[in-house]
Amino acid sequence: MNTGTIFFSYSRQDSDFVIHLAQSLREAGAKVWLDQLDIQPGSRWDKSIEQALFKSDTLLVILSRTSVESANVMDEVSFALEENKRVVPILLEECDIPFRLRRLQFADFTGNRNQALNTLVASLGLEERVASKLSDTAADHKLIEKAENTTGFKSTTHKSVEEKNQEIPSSTAQTSTSAAQKTSKNTIFYSIAAVFAIGIAIWSLVQFQSPPDENTQIAETADETDWKLIQNQSDARLFEAHIANFDSCQHMALVQTKLDSLKPTPDVALIDEPEPEPEPEPTPEELALAQQQKEWEAVKLLNHYANYLNFYKTHTESEFREAAKTKLIDYLDQTGYVYYGSKYSNYFDLAFEPPGDGVPVADKFYVATQARTIRGGSKSNSPVVGSTKSKSLVLVEEVIESGSSYWIKIKFSNEHVVN
Template sequence: MSDKTIFFSYSRDNSDFVLNLAKELREAGAKVWLDQLDIKPGTRWDKSIETALKESSTLLVVLSKSSVASHNVMDEVSYALEEGKTVVPVLLEDCEIPFRLRRLQFADFTTSHKTGKETLSKALHLGDEVKSKLVSESGTSSQEPVAAKPDPVTTSTTAQSSPPPQEAPATVAAKATASANSSGSKKGIIYAVIAVIAVVAIWGIYSITSSGEGHNDMMAQCKADWEELETDLATDTESFNELAALRRHIELYAPCPHENEAMDRISFLKAMGGDAGDVATTDIEENGNENQASSTNSSAASTNAQGTPGTTNNMGNTNNTEPEETPEEVIEEAIASDAVNGNNVQKVTYNGGMFMQKTPKIWLEVNENGERIFKVTKRDQDAVYLREGDVRLRLDVTNFVVYYTDANTAEFQLYVIDEISKDI
């Protein structure tokens, strides 16, 4: 395969558009690779795609609602970016463009295919001859089938043939009676079939309507619950437990349209560890009364056995312990230490921008594209963990790397850290 080959990454929901575009590029003289056109029968599908992607110089990714939600498409994009290949996005329909592709110039096919092809040909650095053929390509035209003309010889022979001999009147009358009886019998059967079909149709409509009302009510409740969950997440209050809310939604409404997204977000939260403490706190609160009652009974039993009230109770009373420090106090204490680490770092610089701490819970990213605010979800000796909506960043000050992930993307290296400091 030539190193100038263009690899198509797309969702099967957009196959019609992708096949037409690939054929037009190929007919114009460009070298393209598309699984539906180039995987030979009997070969391993996954191995063929891996080899083609590795040997291609350019990845053309078709962006749509289904493709940005596809893990396979996002994995192919990640590989191409990490390997330094040229990535050209093609916007087929309005959708949420992944963070890593927002800085790339894309060909917009949402308003005009001609304009989209012009932009695409420039982004792919196609030659003038290929470019002109692609832009002038009008697509394949379909022709209506031509009706067959009658054979003049046959027509003439039929017209000139002599009429059949006339039958006797009695024979004609007998045939007419038989035909009438047969016609009446057929009509009766047809009417009976129509009546049966009508009854079945009415019963089916009634069943669908009666069952659909309950289904619609459940779907409406599911939608309302999900919108409330999204609103609470956007508000980002301290008391909101995202992991518990997602689990509750699945338990109440699954299977539902949000099940896959909820499961992805639950897996992500578990991997990041950002909300694990919230779940543990919730479990403790739910079992608090039971634990308190158990503790009280144990203290009472110990008092009665030893006959020294007050002494045993004071030793078993956990309320006399000193309160734990708040996260803000822990962070301020860590910042005061000498060595720069994940607990006390306040500024992280990379090529073209930097992250800086505004408050113990808020960090700001500043680069040529402007400013972006992140919330701190966790800090440890090695890293600072930031969040904005579905986007998660890990500022790994031990390995000097900034990692990125979101609900649809596995974690990958975003920046290389140049410098870290505990002074802003």
């Protein structure tokens, strides 16, 4: 007689049948454990299943095309067999029964379900009080057809003490029972059996004529049932399992939204670190450099000739002055030669520096003091390429001696002057 817990192992696609069977057994008084009904909110799903399987005495495995392909279901079956637990298979639909289960008596729910329930009671070894109620609860859950004019379930394998006494009456019972009473009892028995057989035939006909998409409807019902059970839970693994078990889940968007909201926030490791030493106050030189850098960044952002010219003119000690010089040279887009009669000629003044005497020096800016013709070479007959005007900015590139005179190679522009 089995008074221990019955653990359900099944595929989620068979949830509709499984939930009704579990509730039917529970209402009849059997101890059952079903993940969808017994895992508490906030509990670890895998840990709860493992503990329940370990504590259960019986594993009730629902065999279907999807469950025999499920690694989780087969792992649970293997564990139960290795631990010498009672394993009771239920054949829910035609499928390839695993070899390790073929030697076990199974309840065949693909045909006569009333007979299958009979076999299930015998295989589970249920208490008599549970067995007697099971047919009513199973009928309430539409697992079997409810038989009329009967008052409970009678196992064809395990008979009650009263039935045994009726089959083998004592001498006292034989003396007090007349032949007429025996005939009356037999008549009642055969009448009940006839009604029962008609009910089974009608149920079988309905099953045979079920539409071809019945499995699809069951799967959809299982999907809906599972969603209703988990939609208010807070364990992400429940929703991951729902996606895995229902390929064409109609709640996919809702499930994904729920998963996104349950993504764990990564733990931040707290490391005891010494308080950083306060940074020293910047020196006047560092402050001045920071100010220059800020001003130079502003000049680059504006990117105009006048801004580069002003920065070069006013920041004579800045480390950014050479960068300003490079930008100014980019604006001098012509090259040519100007004739210097002697070193005392004053055609150019040093720009932004004190005036000097004599011949200009290479790689320095100058300001033209007057208009001059600029030739393409260092000879008097070289072609004219342009001219400077007063206040033009020029850069001396090379100084070429020619006797007592000089040819000065410059970069210049007719458009850019020094104010």
